[in-house]
Every structure is written in C-alpha cells, then in structure tokens.
Amino acid sequence: xxxxxxxxxxxxxxxxxxxxxxxxxxxxxxxxxxxxxxxxxxxxxxxxxxxxxxxxxxxxxxxxxxxxxxxxxxxxxxxxxxxxxxxxxxxxxxxxxxxxxxxxxxxxxxxxxxxxxxxx
Amino acid sequence: xxxxxxxxxxxxxxxxxxxxxxxxxxxxxxxxxxxxxxxxxxxxxxxxxxxxxxxxxxxxxxxxxxxxxxxxxxxxxxxxxxxxxxxxxxxxxxxxxxxxxxxxxxxx
Numbered sequence: 001x002x003x004x005x006x007x008x009x010x011x012x013x014x015x016x017x018x019x020x021x022x023x024x025x026x027x028x029x030x031x032x033x034x035x036x037x038x039x040x041x042x043x044x045x046x047x048x049x050x051x052x053x054x055x056x057x058x059x060x061x062x063x064x065x066x067x068x069x070x071x072x073x074x075x076x077x078x079x080x081x082x083x084x085x086x087x088x089x090x091x092x093x094x095x096x097x098x099x100x101x102x103x104x105x106x107x108x109x110x111x112x113x114x115x116x117x118x119x120x
Numbered sequence: 121x122x123x124x125x126x127x128x129x130x131x132x133x134x135x136x137x138x139x140x141x142x143x144x145x146x147x148x149x150x151x152x153x154x155x156x157x158x159x160x161x162x163x164x165x166x167x168x169x170x171x172x173x174x175x176x177x178x179x180x181x182x183x184x185x186x187x188x189x190x191x192x193x194x195x196x197x198x199x200x201x202x203x204x205x206x207x208x209x210x211x212x213x214x215x216x217x218x219x220x221x222x223x224x225x226x227x228x
Contacts, residue, residue, distance in 0.1 A: 050217065
C-alpha cells in the first residue's frame with residue numbers, strides 16, 4: 001500500500017521560495033502522476049499542479065509563472081517549488097498520487113499535509 | 121467553464137438521507153471523484169469512477185453522474201459523516217484538475 005510522507009520549511013518570509021518534497025513509500029514513483037494541492041486556512045482545496053513519471057508537468061494557470069515541479073526516481077520522491085511567496089500562499093500543502101481510468105480520475109493516497117506560513 | 125460548483129453547506133438529520141451535488145461542464149466528460157475531509161485531516165476519497173467505494177468506505181455512500189451534475193448520496197447519515205465534502209475531476213483539456221468549493225455537511 002502506497003503511502004506518502006512530505007516535508008519542507010513551514011515558515012517563510014515574503015518573496016522567499018517555498019520548497020516541499022514528498023516521499024513515496026510502499027510503491028514506485030514510476031507509472032503514476034503526482035500532484036500538489038493546497039488549502040488556505042478555513043478554505044477549500046486548490047490544485048497546484050502535477051508531474052508524471054516521465055517528468056512532464058501541468059500547472060494551475062493561476063500559479064504557472066511561479067511553480068516548478070520535479071521528481072527524483074532514484075530517491076522515489078517528487079518536489080515542488082513556489083517562488084516569490086506572499087501571505088496569500090499561506091496554506092496546508094498536500095501531495096497526492098493521481099490515478100484513474102478515463103473518464104474517471106482521482107487523487108489517492110494523500111500525504112499528511114504541511115502547513116506553510118508566510119509572514120514577515 | 122472550468123469550474124465545479126457545490127452548495128457551501130448542507131444539513132441532515134441523523135439517520136436520514138442527504139444528497140450533495142456538484143455541477144460543471146467538465147462533468148459531461150469526466151466522472152466526479154468525491155473526498156471527505158474532517159478538520160485537521162487530509163482529504164479521503166470516498167467515491168470514484170462511475171460509483172465505486174474504496175475499501176473501508178461504508179456502503180451508505182454512493183455516487184451518480186448525470187449530464188453536468190454529479191451527486192454524492194449518504195443514505196442513513198451518521199454523526200461521523202459530519203465533514204466537508206469536495207468533488208473533483210479533470211478539465212476538458214485533460215491537462216488540469218478542478219476542485220469544487222466544498223460542501224460542509226452538518227448532521228443534526
């Protein structure tokens with residue numbers, strides 16, 4: 001059973017770069033797509049983007065100019081960076097595996113979430 | 121439109137049936153997936169595909185899709201079902217992922 005464990009800095013200053021990594025345990029990073037989702041305090045879920053096992057990435061158009069995703073097959077983990085953060089980027093960030101068979105698609109499992117706070 | 125619309129809040133009496141809906145043009149192409157999220161926890165998939173439940177999800181949860189609307193039905197709601205529910209699917213380009221705004225379910 002695949003499990004995801006994520007880590008990264010939890011407190012950033014405005015204009016800094018957010019960096020998070022998600023480790024894949026109990027399965028291979030190959031053959032699936034891997035997403036990042038965030039949730040501002042008290043609000044809903046927002047998809048940030050995804051990267052597949054070939055390294056091809058899709059990003060939320062609203063964040064595309066600031067986000068980069070990558071994966072490291074040798075370490076069985078994937079990462080995201082979000083540049084020039086502001087207070088509006090304060091959120092719990094989740095990693096998740098994307099899977100499905102058209103016309104179905106889903107995210108499962110999810111990481112435990114990391115709260116990232118942007119404050120001066 | 122690349123949006124999924126959900127009612128912000130719904131309530132149901134204990135033991136009664138409740139339907140939570142999700143509307144969007146992309147649901148004409150893709151099935152919705154439904155997630156349950158309790159405070160302080162990561163979302164958990166409860167319905168996926170045409171109407172499938174992951175292992176461990178009670179059979180009181182069911183899903184349906186018709187036109188541009190997907191529905192999550194809880195038949196005989198329990199106190200532990202009180203949570204936020206989100207729908208999700210890919211957009212019609214296939215390159216992006218959408219989430220509904222979420223529905224907060226209160227069990228009275």
